[in-house]
Every structure is written in structure tokens, then in C-alpha cells.
Amino acid sequence: MSKKKLKVSAIRNGTVIDHIRPGKAFSVVKILHLDETDETVTITSRVASKVSGTKDIVKIEDRELLTEEVSSIALISPEATVNIIKEYEVIDKRNVRLPDTIENILPCSNPVCITNHEPVVTVFRVERSRPIVLRCHYCERTMQEKDVVKVLG
Amino acid sequence: MVQDIISIRDLEKADIENALLTAADMERFAEKGTTMAQGKILSTLFFEPSTRTMMSFQSAMNRLGGKVIGFSDIKSISVQKGETLSDTVRMMEQYSDIIVIRHPLEGSARLAAEVADVPVINAGDGANQHPTQTLLDLYTIKKEFDTIDGLTIALMGDLKYGRTVHSLAYALSLYDVELVFVSPRELRMPHEVTEHLKEKKTPYREVVNLEDIPKVDLVYATRIQKERFADPNEYERTKDAYRIDKSSIRLLGDARIMHPLPRVSEIAPEIDKTPNALYFEQAGNGIPVRMALLSMLMGVNR
Ligand SMILES: [Zn+2]
Numbered sequence: 001m002s003k004k005k006l007k008v009s010a011i012r013n014g015t016v017i018d019h020i021r022p023g024k025a026f027s028v029v030k031i032l033h034l035d036e037t038d039e040t041v042t043i044t045s046r047v048a049s050k051v052s053g054t055k056d057i058v059k060i061e062d063r064e065l066l067t068e069e070v071s072s073i074a075l076i077s078p079e080a081t082v083n084i085i086k087e088y089e090v091i092d093k094r095n096v097r098l099p100d101t102i103e104n105i106l107p108c109s110n111p112v113c114i115t116n117h118e119p120v121v122t123v124f125r126v127e128r129s130r131p132i133v134l135r136c137h138y139c140e141r142t143m144q145e146k147d148v149v150k151v152l153g
Numbered sequence: 154m155v156q157d158i159i160s161i162r163d164l165e166k167a168d169i170e171n172a173l174l175t176a177a178d179m180e181r182f183a184e185k186g187t188t189m190a191q192g193k194i195l196s197t198l199f200f201e202p203s204t205r206t207m208m209s210f211q212s213a214m215n216r217l218g219g220k221v222i223g224f225s226d227i228k229s230i231s232v233q234k235g236e237t238l239s240d241t242v243r244m245m246e247q248y249s250d251i252i253v254i255r256h257p258l259e260g261s262a263r264l265a266a267e268v269a270d271v272p273v274i275n276a277g278d279g280a281n282q283h284p285t286q287t288l289l290d291l292y293t294i295k296k297e298f299d300t301i302d303g304l305t306i307a308l309m310g311d312l313k314y315g316r317t318v319h320s321l322a323y324a325l326s327l328y329d330v331e332l333v334f335v336s337p338r339e340l341r342m343p344h345e346v347t348e349h350l351k352e353k354k355t356p357y358r359e360v361v362n363l364e365d366i367p368k369v370d371l372v373y374a375t376r377i378q379k380e381r382f383a384d385p386n387e388y389e390r391t392k393d394a395y396r397i398d399k400s401s402i403r404l405l406g407d408a409r410i411m412h413p414l415p416r417v418s419e420i421a422p423e424i425d426k427t428p429n430a431l432y433f434e435q436a437g438n439g440i441p442v443r444m445a446l447l448s449m450l451m452g453v454n455r
Contacts, residue, residue, distance in 0.1 A: 110259060112259050112279055113258065113260050114238070114258045114259065114260040119237070120264055136260065137260075137263065138259070138260025138261075139259035139279075140160060141259070
């Protein structure tokens with residue numbers, strides 16, 4: 001098989017998030033708080049993709065991410081797939097889908113929102129997923145895809 | 154039944170109708186008062202001043218037989234020493250049975266309601282919501298016309314930034330009404346509101362000039378603020394173009410005129426004594442409506 005296949009399944013156990021939009025791997029790491037975990041995390045940026053030019057890949061060893069945990073990365077990379085690896089084999093492959101609410105991930109883009117002035121866990125309701133429209137549970141303002149990208153990078 | 158009054162978006166038509174019926178029921182106590190809220194204490198947490206709104210709540214609570222404590226600007230309390238809103242709310246709820254909050258930051262009332270165990274009423278959170286204003290507007294319409302369904306209602310002035318008209322349009326979309334938006338092009342109703350009306354199949358049209366208003370039952374005028382205009386001349390022109398006075402009122406026939414007050418120059422004083430004027434009555438309707446909301450949330454209204 002190709003070299004790339006090897007690269008993707010090169011971890012023994014854990015989770016491979018594949019088909020991340022090029023350059024967005026670091027945002028994925030941020031959203032999933034992978035910078036705060038003890039597991040080994042490997043970031044591969046801008047590798048050739050069969051589907052669309054280049055893509056990013058994030059691998060987390062020895063940890064199976066739950067669907068709810070990863071769903072919020074659909075905010076910045078809706079085409080991403082989540083592969084669960086056991087003994088070098090892909091035992092489960094899922095697409096990401098935006099959940100109904102997004103908690104504790106995004107800051108609100110409204111500067112006069114209370115969540116930007118007090119220690120409050122942000123909550124957004126997903127009103128539409130394509131194109132993305134989120135409504136802040138507190139200030140009731142909406143955020144579009146461009147606002148999300150602006151705050152998540 | 155809702156536990157807090159934070160946003161008009163939280164209210165279903167049944168909640169609104171229930172509040173309006175209770176308000177009508179409160180009219181009989183609006184003059185000589187009642188003792189239904191005896192022993193109850195309202196806290197008014199006004200982090201920015203709004204004397205009218207605060208006095209309206211104070212008057213309503215007094216008519217219900219309850220007492221009021223609170224503050225009307227942050228200089229008087231420790232908030233300026235960096236206390237969080239959550240802490241202020243947690244402290245004040247120890248002293249009272251219900252809280253009314255006004256705060257310049259958007260979403261502050263929602264946060265207060267989540268922190269407090271006692272009911273919370275939003276009396277304005279920045280440019281976001283002021284639901285008791287909307288409810289008293291609806292109550293005024295219903296009281297005047299006996300119905301809201303079937304009316305044609307014009308909203309005029311600054312429709313872009315006006316919180317009051319956004320909430321009112323939103324609430325009216327629960328009814329069978331036709332809306333007319335009257336504003337300069339720069340101050341048109343935001344896309345978000347018109348999209349919502351389309352979804353709710355509420356017919357609306359937009360006109361630029363006061364002269365182009367079709368036959369309507371009601372004109373809801375709002376303030377046009379100077380700071381919205383880059384060019385002061387443009388402001389002067391706009392302000393005059395939407396002024397309701399003796400000559401322009403003829404174009405509006407017997408349409409009733411509402412305004413959230415205070416007015417600047419949107420309505421000439423000569424209109425005050427005409428049968429068209431409904432705005433002082435509207436302000437007065439704040440009392441039975443707030444009595445209704447306070448008593449319902451405290452569970453003392455029967
Ligand atoms: Zn917000």
C-alpha cells in the first residue's frame with residue numbers, strides 16, 4: 001500500500017483525525033484541548049490528499065476520542081473523519097457532525113457580551129450547520145463561519 | 154409557566170397571552186393597590202441608570218403591597234471594586250424574593266437568572282433585550298384595539314439599531330398582523346429580523362417616506378439618534394422627515410401613535426391631545442404589566 005496509508009495508520013492504538021482542512025490542525029488541537037493531554041499527539045500538516053489537494057492529520061496515541069468530544073471540530077473542518085485505531089487497524093471510522101450546542105469552545109465574537117467580561121462558560125446553539133450560524137445563549141447574537149474562523153484561527 | 158423574563162425569544166404565544174390577561178386583571182388594583190405581595194421584597198439591580206424603568210417597577214411592586222430595595226447606579230455599591238455580576242446577584246438574592254436587573258452588557262440578565270434561585274426579570278441588557286417594554290407595547294395594542302390579530306402596524310424611525318422595534322417585530326410575528334417598516338435606507342430593519350418574519354410568514358413591506366405609509370391602524374415611532382449619522386445635516390433632514398406633527402398626521406388618518414418615550418422631536422407636542430396619541434397611556438400600562446409579571450413570577454397572583 002501507499003506510503004500515506006502507512007502514515008495514517010502508523011499508530012498502534014488511538015485516534016486519527018483525518019481530512020482536516022489544510023492548516024487547521026493546530027486549531028483542532030486547540031478545540032480538543034489536546035495541548036493539555038498527556039498522550040502523544042502528532043500533527044501532520046499539508047500532506048497530499050486524494051480527495052482535495054492537501055490536508056492535515058492529527059493523531060492521538062492510546063486514546064479513543066468519543067463522538068461528542070470531536071464533533072465540535074466540524075466548526076472549522078466539516079469534512080474531517082475520525083478513525084479509531086486498534087493494533088494498527090482502523091476499527092471505526094466516523095464523519096464529524098456539528099452538535100446542537102457548542103459549550104466551552106468558542107469565545108463570543110460580541111465584545112459587549114457578558115461572557116467576555118465575566119468567567120462564564122460560553123454556550124452556543126447551532127441554528128444552521130451549512131453555512132454555520134451559531135447563536136450565543138447569553139447575548140443572543142449570531143456568529144457566522146467567518147466569525148468562528150476569526151476566533152479559532 | 155416561565156420562571157424568569159429574560160428575552161422575548163423565550164416566550165411562547167401562550168405565555169404572552171397569559172401575561173396580557175393577568176395585566177388586564179391587575180388594572181383593578183392599579184389605583185388602590187392590593188396586599189397580594191405583602192412581605193415580599195423586590196431587588197432592583199440597576200448597573201446603569203434608567204430612572205423611568207426603575208420607577209415603573211418600584212411603583213408596580215408597591216401597588217402589589219411589596220417592598221423594594223436596590224441600587225440605581227454602580228457607584229453606590231462595591232461593584233466598582235471589581236465584584237463580579239454573579240457575586241452581586243448571589244448576595245442580593247439573599248435579601249429578596251425577586252430581582253429586576255438592568256446592565257449594559259448583553260447577556261447579563263441571562264447569566265443573573267442562571268446564578269439566582271429567585272426569579273429574575275430583565276429590564277434591559279445593553280442593546281439586546283428589554284422584554285417588559287415589549288410586553289407593555291403588546292398590552293397597549295390589545296387594550297386599544299381589543300385584538301392584535303388583523304392589525305396593520307407601521308414601525309418607524311431607527312429600525313436598524315432600535316432594540317425596541319426588533320423585539321416588537323419578533324413578538325408581533327406570533328400574531329396575524331401586517332407590518333410596514335418606515336425608515337431611511339441606512340437605518341433599515343436588519344436582515345436577521347426580516348428573515349425571521351419570512352419564516353413566520355408575517356407579511357411586511359418597507360417604505361422610506363412617511364408619506365408612503367399605507368393605511369395602518371398604528372404607527373410605532375422610535376427615536377432617531379444623532380450618533381447614528383456621520384453627517385449632522387443628514388441627521389437634521391432625517392429627523393424632520395419622520396416627525397409626526399399637525400401636517401403629517403393628516404396622512405396617517407386615525408392611526409394610533411405609540412412611542413417608547415422619552416421622545417426627542419419625533420412627535421410634536423401638538424399631537425398629545427389628539428385621539429391619535431397613545432404614548433402616555435402606553436407608559437402608564439407599564440404598571441399593570443409589571444404588576445402582572447412580578448406577581449406571576451412570585452406566584453402570588455391568586
Ligand atoms: Zn455572546
